[in-house]
Amino acid sequence: MPTGPTHDDTGASAVEYGLLITGIAAVIAAAVFLFGGAVLNLFSDSCQSVAAHVSTTCT
Template identity: 55%
Template sequence: MVDYIRILLQARLSARDERGASAVEYGLLIAGIAALIVVVVFAFGGLLAGVFQSTCQTVANGAANSC
């Protein structure tokens, strides 16, 4: 009977360990995605700013608003 209770307690403790590991894995995945977004923004930021500026100037030529 004591062995049965010990096995149940060990099973619960090992399940907690797996949840902690999966939380760490999700955290690493989110950090990787965030780092990728930062790299893409810095790499293409100037290009995107030029596209938006060009679009704004095109719209401004047809309207009274300025950029």
């Protein structure tokens, strides 16, 4: 009499990892969409602040 599981679970872990990666990617995409403008402005302000003290321009 078999002592192990009677059904095959070999692909379950791959599916679970795929769903986990998809969820993480969705969170990253949402964060970039929501906070992208604020981060761009932060770096732009930093560049302008540095450029004010050094003879260069921001691109």
